[in-house]
Amino acid sequence: MPVNTVAVPTMGDSITEGTIVDIPAPPGTYVNEDDVVVVLETDKVSVDVRATESGVVTEIHGEMDDVVEVGEDLYKIDTDASAPEGGAAPPANDEAPPAAETVTAASAPAPAAAAASPPATAAPPAAKPAAPPVAPPAPKGVGSREESRVKMSRMRQRVAVRLKEAQNTAAMLTTFQEVDMGALMELRSKYKEEFEKKQGIKLGFMSAFVKASTAALQEVPAINGYIDDETNEIVYRDYCDISVAVASPGGLVVPVLRNTEDMSFADVEKTIAMYGQKARDGNMALEDMAGGTFTISNGGVFGSLMGTPIINPPQSAILGMHATKMRPMVVDGVVVPRPMMYLALTYDHRLIDGREGVTFLKSIADKIADPGRLLLGI
Structure with a gap:
């Protein structure tokens, strides 16, 4: 079964890694060429990693909020799988791991068979401005003493680091x-x-x-x-x-x-x-x-x-x-x-x-x- 491995694409001269912020096509999803499979957030922009060919996504090398490096395996796609009837796609085969069991490339080696398959060349990533930070929740009202936490985006983290570096230097x-x-x-x-x-x-x-x-x-x-x-x-x-x-x-x-x-x-x-x-x-x-x-x-x-x-x-x-x-x-x-x-x-x-x-x-x-x-x- 021809399963192509797509790596994390180059996202700019100074960008070496990104964070997985969305997986529009989890394992078992049939995608057409140029469909978005994974969305990565970098220091500067969000990058849509698209399917290079039509097929069924069989594995994602990472989960939400995982950091992946440029050149690492990002996902696998079975290009022989045909489009399912009715639009919903079953997993490509019984061995395809569910989304909850996917692992990062850094934490586990790729299977030998997959390593033997030539990696596919990722389509040029489409860059778009990084998503704005999650808006603070609305006040609960007079007298409320509740607190809430919102994770900083990579872009906001990088802005914080660069501004502090400017002050320090x-x-x-x-x-x-x-x-x-x-x-x-x-x-x-x-x-x-x-x-x-x-x-x-x-x-x-x-x-x-x-x-x-x-x-x-x-x-x-x-x-x-x-x-x-x-x-x-x-x-x-x-x-x-x-x-x-x-x-x-x-x-x-x-x-x-x-x-x-x-x-x-x-x-x-x-x-x-x-x-x-x-x-x-x-x-x-x-x-x-x-x-x-x-x-x-x-x-x-x-x-x-x-x-x-x-x-x-x-x-x-x-x-x-x-x-x-x-x-x-x-x-x-x-x-x-x-x-x-x-x-x-x-x-x-x-x-x-x-x-x-x-x-x-x-x-x-x-x-x-x-x-x-x-x-x-x-």
């Missing part, structure tokens, strides 16, 4: 700057319809911040570099890959805009829109989120007035955007209401001096307050 310092958004808002209002008609995409504010940040990164190269702690070297980059937050059904994901120094406003808006669509469709690839030399975090969409973002290692700095609020400002000796935004730059003080950090943030603010500077390159 980098000498983080945050500096603030306020920027008058009036000129940019007027520019957008004046040209948004013509821009959308010609470019086929709406004009937002993020493209201006990406281009302003890119220009500032080229003016202050230290912000775009990082410290290689293993070699005690500073690595400077002559390209700008900016990570931006995009909403998805599973929460925020942070894809990377590559070579933003070569992008136009339209290129930035189209790329962000493309990533947004991929996130909504659950088609975000690991490669889309890998790397990045600088991050822009927009807490303003949630109403944040001011905050101190945390660096995403190995990057050396992150820009925090906040909500635009009308505030009284003195302009030419007269108090007038202006749309103002606070900007926050958190940077690694081991590499970036205060002068460089403030110069960089002031450069962004100047370019946003006077968008003509972006055209003139000043």
